[in-house]
Amino acid sequence: MALVWNLLLAPCTLGETLTRVRLYAACTVLIGTIGVGSFGPHEHIDRTASEYLLLFSTQRALIYFGCLSVWLVFAARLACTKCGRLFGAAFAGTLLGNNIMTKVVVSLVECATQADSREGCNGENPFNTWELYVFFGLAALISLSGAISLVLTLQSSEALDAITIFQGSLITFGALASFCVLNEHQSLSADRASGYVFSLCVIVSGLAVLALHEAGVLTLPDQTVESECYDQMVLRSRNSLDRCLGERNNDGSAPASAPDEATKLVDDRKELAP
Structure with missing residues (x-):
């Protein structure tokens, strides 16, 4: 739903231009996300803290963490460049997407509070182990780092780009x-696994098109999405927001956005179209 609300609200509140490439990327990520949720696993498996540590130390997990570290370094370096600033959103999404520590903490707390009614929680009370507090600290650190990275990216990128990359x-x-x-x-x-992988490929394709297009690597015919009903909704929203901001400036300062500028929104959007 974050993608849907971003598509609806960013042009209204931030004055951003919704183009065909941005709309395509957001819809592609949304469709892929629905597929991942539909085909993905939904079974809950209760594990002890020691069992989670064993999972994190398997060969496949260690290889994954190694590849993940390389990708994070690559994304962080590109995020510092002008053409690759959207990689900051990818960096934030990668961190928060890999925050499985939060899931581990929630699972361990459930085991501690509902051990009598849940299977697989017959080990030592997680509150009496050091693993729970380490997992909690890592979860908090990853969440905070991801949130800061997203905020910094939004300062130099438009929400229609950054939020789509982040969510995907x-x-x-x-x-x-x-x-x-x-x-x-x-x-x-086998069928669900195939649908799961295909849905992930759909998401990645949308992200790749948007990132490469915004970086200027991939040139696509991009036009402003025009709809009389949509433009009128944006116009009314911008007018209402400008009036609200103007009424709150009681100290004599100028409003953040003059009301008469909002009346030119539709024309400005058309002028931006190639």
Whole structure:
């Protein structure tokens, strides 16, 4: 739903231009996300803290963490360049998508509070182990780092680009972490696994098109999405927002956005179209 609300609200509140490439990328990520949720595993497996540590130390998990580290360094370096600033959103989405520590903490807390009614929680109370607090600290650190990275990216990129990249990266790497580290794919049939992988490919294709187009590497015929009903909705929203901001400036300062500028929104959007 974050993608849907972003498509609806960013042009209204931020004055951003919705283009065909941006609309295509957002819809592609949305369709892929629905597919991942439909075909992905939904079974809950209770594990102890020691069992989670064993999962994190398997050969496949270690290889995944190594590849993940290389990707994070690559994304962080590109995010510092002018052409690759959207990689900051990918960096944030990767961090939060791989925050399986949060899932581990929630699972361990459930085991501690509902041990009598849940299977697989027969070990030592997680509150009495050091693993729970280490997992909690890592989850908090990853979440905070991802949030800061997204905020910094939004300062130099438009929300229609950054939020789409962020959400797509979050879903993709969350699915990969579930597959490579937690082994949750074992409960999937061949058909569901195929649909799961295909949905991930759909998301990645949308992200690649948007990122390459915005970086100028891929040139596509891109035009402003024009709809009389949509433009009128944007116009009314901008007028209402400008009036609200103007009424709140009671200290004599000028409003953040003059009301008469909003009346030119539709014409400005058309002028931006190639």
